[in-house]
Amino acid sequence: MKRVQRGEVAIPTSITRRLWAFFHRLASPRYFYELAGKLVPWLGWGTVLLLAAGLYGGLWFAPADYQQGDAYRIIFIHVPAAWMSLFVYVLMAGAGFIGLVWRIKIADVVAKTCAPIGASFAFLTLCTGSLWGKPMWGTYWVWDARLTSELILLFLYLGYIALESAIEDRRTAARASSVLALVGVVNIPIIHYSVDWWHTLHQGPTVFKLGGPSISLDMLVPLLLMTLAFKLFFFTMLLVRARTEVLEREANSAWVRETVTSQ
Amino acid sequence: MSGTGPLGAAGAVLRRDLTLFFRHRSDIINPLLFFIIVVTLVPLGVGPEESTLRVMAPGVVWVAALLAAMLSLEGIFRSDFDDGSLEQLVISPQPLALLVLAKVFAHWLVSGLPLVVLGPVLGASLFLPDRAMGTLVLSLLLGTPILSLIGAIGVALTVGVQRGGVLLSLLVLPLYIPVLIFGASAVSSAAAGLPVIGPLALLGALLALALTLAPLGAAAALRISLS
Amino acid sequence: MTSFHEFIHMGGFAFYVWTSYAIFALIFAWNVFQPLFHQRRVRERLARRSRGMPR
Amino acid sequence: MGRFRPGAETDRFGIRIAASGNGVHVTLCRPGRRPCIWLHLATAGTVADKATVDDRPEIAALARRAPRLEARALECVRNDRVLFHDLDAALEPGQVLQVEGPNGCGKTSLLRILCGLSLPGAGEVYWGDAPLPEVRAEYYEALAYVGHRHGVKGELTPIENLRFHRALAGGTPDRVPGDALAHLGLEGFEDVPCRTLSEGQRRRVALARLLMTRRPLWILDEPLTALDRSGVAVVEGLIRDHARSGGMVMITTHQAIRLEGCVLGRLRLGG
Missing domain, CATH: 3.40.50.300 (P-loop containing nucleotide triphosphate hydrolases)
Incomplete structure (x- = not known):
């Protein structure tokens, strides 16, 4: 190990080589298929545990909100779903970019399989948002800035999925939808800003602070637990869908025939 | 001079497209008629009272302009894709983004500019106050190129798809929303006598962004759709 | 939360809270089972195809 | 329908729309300057056409x-x-x-x-x-x-x-x-x-x-x-x-x- 002067970080080359080898191997569909297969059970059980803890904490343990009573408990699925819908879109655009530039097939697979999960999160956010709006604002749908942005995000997802399925050739479809995702990800902040600007222009800023000036700890913990649970759930189902997609794309190769007929 | 450089080629594309549009007038006229018809439908639906129409005028004119612009997007690449001259553009030594910009400019001249000219006429039919006319023209002048530029990316992505029209609107409309918001609010602010520099400046910023990035995006999308 | 009754009642907002969580459960279930069914269908299709033309 | 001669000087300002045999071309004439073709919808035989290439490099x-x-x-x-x-x-x-x-x-x-x-x-x-x-x-x-x-x-x-x-x-x-x-x-x-x-x-x-x-x-x-x-x-x-x-x-x-x-x-x- 080289002597490390203060302030200079020498990452031993063995680690970078092993890291690079890992990513390189990850690009090979078969290795990805097997690795994903091993990970899915672990991630699955992790999700179940986190969900149980989060739901218990959020629905049973957390105190009622001084303003809204128990109606606020919807945030434990509304807020994580909103965060996840945005996170998945950015991840999808990133995977698409990698697939587009370095032509790594697995990146295209990940990008394609992200979309339906992200869309379901966006849809969940909208449903819970409107159900939460009824007790709070009196109507199921109010053109609130965040809800409108979420609705537009759902349209972006649907546009992505529609384009991906409209083009027959699998590789062209992946590359075309990657470009769309990149254009979309550039537009998301613009749309978000313009909708906020439009909202404040017409209705003035709605003062809504989550559970009073500062959210109390026993509300925050379940929220973080649920957010982690959503993230883990997303990766689990992403790997499950990705494995199927890999099987379909590599249908001609021998290892797929072997794994398919062995069961 | 060994042949024309990139600008010469872009000029040639612009001239050719304008010639094609003028020889095939229906592609130009239909979106304009659509624009007029949509605006005239609103009073029939909402009622002829001046008070209601006056409030809705900016939004209606802008939504109709946006839909008319989107309707005419197919004309940018569709005919070139069908007869194979799009491939000649892609394999020409000139930068594809510049040629795409020329095509979008030709399309805007033919479809966006008439919307700018027709806007005030239709605004007046919806009792839009005269002081807002200037802002309406300016906002359409800034907005319609953005619609053509962003639409070009959508058309480039769906050019290979049969019956890509509905898919195109699903891809492009969410991206049109900021333009609609800033355009319509500029006109309604003008109608209410409020300062309009804010939304117009934001429209200008969107136009600058679209002018620089959209041709590159559309060129990349074209190469992908043709492969 | 003290009693199970209060838990069900949700301070009068039972309908909204439980409908939201029902939709949450539905969407998560769809996210879990749709890929699994799809995977099984794909495996069967590929198995039939590969048995059909042994290379 | 006069054939269009590029380079001819004109003294009056205006837009001349000449419909020649194969289409319409719109010419923007400015006093003292060569007329610049603003919208060139068809091409009459312009001088540039007659470029001939004498040597044929390999x-x-x-x-x-x-x-x-x-x-x-x-x-x-x-x-x-x-x-x-x-x-x-x-x-x-x-x-x-x-x-x-x-x-x-x-x-x-x-x-x-x-x-x-x-x-x-x-x-x-x-x-x-x-x-x-x-x-x-x-x-x-x-x-x-x-x-x-x-x-x-x-x-x-x-x-x-x-x-x-x-x-x-x-x-x-x-x-x-x-x-x-x-x-x-x-x-x-x-x-x-x-x-x-x-x-x-x-x-x-x-x-x-x-x-x-x-x-x-x-x-x-x-x-x-x-x-x-x-x-x-x-x-x-x-x-x-x-x-x-x-x-x-x-x-x-x-x-x-x-x-x-x-x-x-x-x-x-x-x-």
Whole structure:
């Protein structure tokens, strides 16, 4: 190990080589298929545990909100779903970019399989948002800035999925939808800003602070637990869908025939 | 001079497209008629009272302009894709983004500019106050190129798809929303006598962004759709 | 939360809270089972195809 | 309808709309300045047309890079069907390579990959020993491609099509549109909208593009379709002259082409 002067970080080359080898191997569909297969059970059980803890904490343990009573408990699925819908879109655009530039097939697979999960999160956010709006604002749908942005995000997802399925050739479809995702990800902040600007222009800023000036700890913990649970759930189902997609794309190769007929 | 450089080629594309549009007038006229018809439908639906129409005028004119612009997007690449001259553009030594910009400019001249000219006429039919006319023209002048530029990316992505029209609107409309918001609010602010520099400046910023990035995006999308 | 009754009642907002969580459960279930069914269908299709033309 | 003379000075300001034989052109005249054509919808015979090229430099010397097209281990998959796999091909100046094979064996896909229009599943295309993506601009200066869809605009006349192509392609101009069309047997059809021409005539307009700018590499996808006997003879002559003066041609066709005195390679695709 080289002597490390203060302030200079020498990452031993063995680690970078092993890291690079890992990513390189990850690009090979078969290795990805097997690795994903091993990970899915672990991630699955992790999700179940986190969900149980989060739901218990959020629905049973957390105190009622001084303003809204128990109606606020919807945030434990509304807020994580909103965060996840945005996170998945950015991840999808990133995977698409990698697939587009370095032509790594697995990146295209990940990008394609992200979309339906992200869309379901966006849809969940909208449903819970409107159900939460009824007790709070009196109507199921109010053109609130965040809800409108979420609705537009759902349209972006649907546009992505529609384009991906409209083009027959699998590789062209992946590359075309990657470009769309990149254009979309550039537009998301613009749309978000313009909708906020439009909202404040017409209705003035709605003062809504989550559970009073500062959210109390026993509300925050379940929220973080649920957010982690959503993230883990997303990766689990992403790997499950990705494995199927890999099987379909590599249908001609021998290892797929072997794994398919062995069961 | 060994042949024309990139600008010469872009000029040639612009001239050719304008010639094609003028020889095939229906592609130009239909979106304009659509624009007029949509605006005239609103009073029939909402009622002829001046008070209601006056409030809705900016939004209606802008939504109709946006839909008319989107309707005419197919004309940018569709005919070139069908007869194979799009491939000649892609394999020409000139930068594809510049040629795409020329095509979008030709399309805007033919479809966006008439919307700018027709806007005030239709605004007046919806009792839009005269002081807002200037802002309406300016906002359409800034907005319609953005619609053509962003639409070009959508058309480039769906050019290979049969019956890509509905898919195109699903891809492009969410991206049109900021333009609609800033355009319509500029006109309604003008109608209410409020300062309009804010939304117009934001429209200008969107136009600058679209002018620089959209041709590159559309060129990349074209190469992908043709492969 | 003290009693199970209060838990069900949700301070009068039972309908909204439980409908939201029902939709949450539905969407998560769809996210879990749709890929699994799809995977099984794909495996069967590929198995039939590969048995059909042994290379 | 006066013929338009560029460069004539005018003293009055105005926009002159002159409808000449083949369309309308709008000229913006400014006092003391040459009239600049603002909207040029049709072209009367302007001076620029009469460019003639006296010397004919060796075509192959035109390419900046040693003109050599090579494909290494190309693979193409079209919706889960492997069209060809591990395919090697090379094309040297003076050579003609004919790609043969049954319908649907991937001839067009191969040509599109060689043109850089579509990406191969695996393998790489080299132009002058450099991978295509790195020398794309140079390659496109050296390539002339006439695809299955020949790319002739129906609304424009042959002259306009060729003039547009020359402006687009750049490079050293070779023949003047009128001569190129005459060479392809299209005298008298110069000013007729292409949609009124037959498919064979439109194919000839597309092939006339090859004469507009001097390109070392021609890639022709079934250029002989819809051509009558005289058309086929003209095209064979074109290919022969091109190959003899150091050019390279890659062609797919089902008819046997007679190319005396040229190195004719064959590339068989598909079973």
